[in-house]
Each structure stands twice: as C-alpha cells, then as structure tokens.
Amino acid sequence: MDFINNWIFNLGFEGKTGQYLAAAVTILLIALICIVANFLTKKVVVRIISHMVSMSKFKWNDILLKRRVFHKLSHIVPAIIIYYFAPTFPRYQHLIESGANIYLIIVNLIVISSALDAFHDIYETFEISKIRPIKGVIQIVKIVLAIIGIILIISILLNKSPFILLSGLGALSAVLMLVFKDSILGLVAGVQLSANDMVRVGDWITMPKHGADGDVIEISLHTVKVQNFDKTITTIPSYSLISDSFINWRGMQNSGGRRIKRPIYIDVNSIRFCDDEMINKFRRINFLADYIDERLVEIQKFNETHNIDRSNPVNGRALTNIGVFRAYIKNYLLNHSGIHKGMTLMVRQLEPTERGLPIELYCFTNTTDWTEYETIQDDIFDHLFVVAPEFGLRIFQNPSGHDFRNLNGEEKEMSAVGNE
The missing domain is CATH 3.30.70.100 (Alpha-Beta Plaits)
Structure with missing residues (x-):
C-alpha cells in the first residue's frame, strides 16, 4: 500500500484524491491476483487432478469429477488471498476478514454437499444400496451442516462466539421442532424403514390411500417415490409408510411363485x-x-x-x-x-x-x-x-x-x- 501511495504521489496526485486512487489501484491489483490465482487453479491444478483421476481404474473417481468437487474447491483460493490482503485496509480489515470467512464457510458447505452427493452416487453402485438406502441420512447431514454454517455466519456477523448462540438454541427448540417437523418425522421414519427392512428401492408396493401401485424408485428424507404401472409417479411422505398400512410384494417376488x-x-x-x-x-x-x-x-x-x-x-x-x-x-x-x-x-x-x-x-x-x-x-x-x-x-x-x-x-x- 505504501509503494502504491508513493507511486501515485510521484504521478502528481495528492490529498484525498491520491488516497482514493491508491485504494482503487490496490483493489484492482488484489482482484487481478484473485482472478489469476483462480484461473491457474482451475486450468492447471484442477486439470492435472482431473486427468490423474480420469486415468484411474476406480469408478468413484469419475463420480467425483461428475459432481465437480475439485472445481468447486478451487473457489477457496480467492477467498484466502482476500483474507490475507485485508491488513492492507486497516480501517476495513475486520469487515473484509469477516466477509472472506463467510465466503469460505459458504464455499466449504457447497464443496461438502457435492462430496456427499458423490459419496451417495458411489454407494448406489453397490447392491446394498437397494437394501439400505442412505439418501435420507445424506439429507440429514446436509441440514445439520447448513445449520452449523448459519450459526458460524451469524457469530461472525455479530462478532460473538458460536457457543453463545448454541446455548440460546434451547429456548428456540420448540420453534425448531415446528419448522423441521417434516424433517424430524422423515428421519424417524427413515430409521424405522431401514432398521425393519420394510421397503427398498425396486420393491413393488401398493398403498391405495395414496393411489400408489408400482415400484419404489427413490427413498429420501421426506418422501418415497413410487412409479406406478401406468408410468405416473406417486410421492408418499416417508412417515406415512410407518403410520399407515401398505402392501409390499417383495415376499411374493422372492418366493418364485x-x-x-x-x-x-x-x-x-x-x-x-x-x-x-x-x-x-x-x-x-x-x-x-x-x-x-x-x-x-x-x-x-x-x-x-x-x-x-x-x-x-x-x-x-x-x-x-x-x-x-x-x-x-x-x-x-x-x-x-x-x-x-x-x-x-x-x-x-x-x-x-x-x-x-x-x-x-x-x-x-x-x-x-x-x-x-x-x-x-x-x-x-x-x-x-x-x-x-x-x-x-x-x-x-x-x-x-x-x-x-x-x-x-x-x-x-x-x-x-x-x-x-
């Protein structure tokens, strides 16, 4: 910053005009560094990693590329550069550092979400995924991470410890239970469906109350999707499979008659x-x-x-x-x-x-x-x-x-x- 100030002063700009011009040049310089760093990360580092992964014999490597986990990870580099250049502007240092930290939290959440999706795709390549689906668990993990991320962002904005915010969640538990009622019911239902092996992806189920008569194509946190024999899709709340009765024809299919x-x-x-x-x-x-x-x-x-x-x-x-x-x-x-x-x-x-x-x-x-x-x-x-x-x-x-x-x-x- 001193070098740029001296350079601007030597060009004949003095006073506040020189200060504003020096700040603008500094910002442009930092932005240029971030763009170049991001470009190099994507075009060089990520491309090398992608090439190495694509040459591997493991299928899960291709899934990581498909979910663009490494590409999203490259967005962390500009945030780190901005964070370390924050002392250049002492008056706004705290604001810049807070913004960079919030951006880092958001990027990390996006990367972790993509990694979890890739993990789910990898898990579905195994036969056990039809017996023990984990999509509902993945969604629960995403919700928990999102809550943690929101708490960290709020703590940064308020300049308070996140543990202080967590201590106040007890008073908001009733509100949270109301807001996340469907998620909680879906989690409980998902655990019971999985533990008791009540339904799997590929099972033929009949549930007249919801107009479902076909094959289960997806089991998620909140819903179970059934493709009926007329090719329509019926969406059933997960907890309905626990509270209401339904027919699972898997036993008949496994019996051979x-x-x-x-x-x-x-x-x-x-x-x-x-x-x-x-x-x-x-x-x-x-x-x-x-x-x-x-x-x-x-x-x-x-x-x-x-x-x-x-x-x-x-x-x-x-x-x-x-x-x-x-x-x-x-x-x-x-x-x-x-x-x-x-x-x-x-x-x-x-x-x-x-x-x-x-x-x-x-x-x-x-x-x-x-x-x-x-x-x-x-x-x-x-x-x-x-x-x-x-x-x-x-x-x-x-x-x-x-x-x-x-x-x-x-x-x-x-x-x-x-x-x-």
Missing part, C-alpha cells in the same frame, strides 16, 4: 349324480381315468360294507359331476407347466351365494412376472370355462339381453303352435 385365487361360479341346478354314461365318458379323460376307477372301487366297497340299497340314488355314496369336475381341475393344475408344484395347490368349494356355487382355485404360478402370470391364469380359466359343460355343469351368469330375446322367441313359437 405368485398366487392364483379365483372362483368359478357353477349353477347349482346343473349339479347331479353321475350315471353310467357319464362315468364311461369321464373314464376317457386322461386326467380322470385313474381317479374314476379308484373312486368307484372305494364307493362300492363302502356301500357293500354298510349293506346300502342303491336302487334309490339318495342312499349311500355316489359320484357327482361337481366332485368329478373338482378332481379334474386339481389334476389339470398338477400337470400344468405353469403351476408351482412346491406350493399350496387345492380346489375347494366356498359357501354358495346368489350367484351359484363357487369352486375356487388356490394355487401358485412358477413365475412372478406380471405378464406371464396373467397369461397362465387366463389359459387355465379359458380351458375350465370350455370344459365345464362336458361335465354337465353350467357356468353361472346373470341373464343378458340375448337370453331375454331367446326367451321371447321361444314364447312366440309356443303361442304360434298353440294357435294352430
């Missing part, structure tokens, strides 16, 4: 005993030949043992078309290539309703793929709807317009015959 649980409604008026003609017909069905022979021997033995008079079909035991149909369905499923044989498989009657007698299929496919599952299920029921009449059974459905038209046609024919 997906459940089929669907009934066929049979018209009860079509259920009857099997006569000899029906029994002979059933014997020619591949899945029933052995069953018919075994059941007939068992039934005959039972009736003979108990001296039952079979002249009346009500007495004793006999085959029914609905019982044979159930046996056929079970054997058909046991021989179906798309049904999992190691899981529960049964065909059962449910309580009769106004829609008829429900015959429920309860089994599992050997795939969890949605498209393949639906194809297998459709093929099974297509077949059963077609073969049911072969057993003398009618599938129940409510009368349609076609049924009423046929009924009217039959009545007209009967009236015409009567008139003749």
Whole structure:
C-alpha cells in the first residue's frame, strides 16, 4: 500500500484524491491476483487432478469429477488471498476478514454437499444400496451442516462466539421442532424403514390411500417415490409408510411363485349324480381315468360294507359331476407347466351365494412376472370355462339381453303352435 501511495504521489496526485486512487489501484491489483490465482487453479491444478483421476481404474473417481468437487474447491483460493490482503485496509480489515470467512464457510458447505452427493452416487453402485438406502441420512447431514454454517455466519456477523448462540438454541427448540417437523418425522421414519427392512428401492408396493401401485424408485428424507404401472409417479411422505398400512410384494417376488385365487361360479341346478354314461365318458379323460376307477372301487366297497340299497340314488355314496369336475381341475393344475408344484395347490368349494356355487382355485404360478402370470391364469380359466359343460355343469351368469330375446322367441313359437 505504501509503494502504491508513493507511486501515485510521484504521478502528481495528492490529498484525498491520491488516497482514493491508491485504494482503487490496490483493489484492482488484489482482484487481478484473485482472478489469476483462480484461473491457474482451475486450468492447471484442477486439470492435472482431473486427468490423474480420469486415468484411474476406480469408478468413484469419475463420480467425483461428475459432481465437480475439485472445481468447486478451487473457489477457496480467492477467498484466502482476500483474507490475507485485508491488513492492507486497516480501517476495513475486520469487515473484509469477516466477509472472506463467510465466503469460505459458504464455499466449504457447497464443496461438502457435492462430496456427499458423490459419496451417495458411489454407494448406489453397490447392491446394498437397494437394501439400505442412505439418501435420507445424506439429507440429514446436509441440514445439520447448513445449520452449523448459519450459526458460524451469524457469530461472525455479530462478532460473538458460536457457543453463545448454541446455548440460546434451547429456548428456540420448540420453534425448531415446528419448522423441521417434516424433517424430524422423515428421519424417524427413515430409521424405522431401514432398521425393519420394510421397503427398498425396486420393491413393488401398493398403498391405495395414496393411489400408489408400482415400484419404489427413490427413498429420501421426506418422501418415497413410487412409479406406478401406468408410468405416473406417486410421492408418499416417508412417515406415512410407518403410520399407515401398505402392501409390499417383495415376499411374493422372492418366493418364485405368485398366487392364483379365483372362483368359478357353477349353477347349482346343473349339479347331479353321475350315471353310467357319464362315468364311461369321464373314464376317457386322461386326467380322470385313474381317479374314476379308484373312486368307484372305494364307493362300492363302502356301500357293500354298510349293506346300502342303491336302487334309490339318495342312499349311500355316489359320484357327482361337481366332485368329478373338482378332481379334474386339481389334476389339470398338477400337470400344468405353469403351476408351482412346491406350493399350496387345492380346489375347494366356498359357501354358495346368489350367484351359484363357487369352486375356487388356490394355487401358485412358477413365475412372478406380471405378464406371464396373467397369461397362465387366463389359459387355465379359458380351458375350465370350455370344459365345464362336458361335465354337465353350467357356468353361472346373470341373464343378458340375448337370453331375454331367446326367451321371447321361444314364447312366440309356443303361442304360434298353440294357435294352430
């Protein structure tokens, strides 16, 4: 500063004009030094570091470059230069040093934030990231660092120790809890979700209350994003997964089988005993030949043992078309290539309703793929709807317009015959 003052004085500038001109030249000189230092840091030092990192075989090095951690770190150099040139202006030294310190704090927060983002990107390259996501933890760390940074900046502006400010936070705890309510709830929910392994990225979850039915694509501090099967995105508050119920289909996907649980409604008026003609017909069905022979021997033995008079079909035991149909369905499923044989498989009657007698299929496919599952299920029921009449059974459905038209046609024919 003395050198510049003397130089300005030698040029003929004196008094306050010379002082202002010397200060302006000094500021320009410091600004020029900062620009050159920043340029050299970015173009030389950072470029050398970037080249060395890009030549490395580790993927995390490329992630650090992508997040521009080293580029943001270069902004610290001008702040350091300004800080050490502050004594050049004794009257404003404290103000300049405070400004430089605040700038350093902000730059450091930006650099740490970028480093944390890079760490999260690196963590996501490992399989454990799907089981234990840490995005919520990263966001909490960022919030804590931001609070610390704000406290340090305020302490610099007030020229007070940051510990004095921290001691006053107790009185503001209620306000802070209100302001950061969602963050606190999200943190608690994130810890519980992770500790109990309730949901992972990639899980298929269903939550009708929030209109969610799809795959989890992101778990953060405040929200869980679900991509529905129609490609829409549903955002659910993290704490809702703790306070409300939802379905996680991961167990089904891991089991290797997906459940089929669907009934066929049979018209009860079509259920009857099997006569000899029906029994002979059933014997020619591949899945029933052995069953018919075994059941007939068992039934005959039972009736003979108990001296039952079979002249009346009500007495004793006999085959029914609905019982044979159930046996056929079970054997058909046991021989179906798309049904999992190691899981529960049964065909059962449910309580009769106004829609008829429900015959429920309860089994599992050997795939969890949605498209393949639906194809297998459709093929099974297509077949059963077609073969049911072969057993003398009618599938129940409510009368349609076609049924009423046929009924009217039959009545007209009967009236015409009567008139003749």
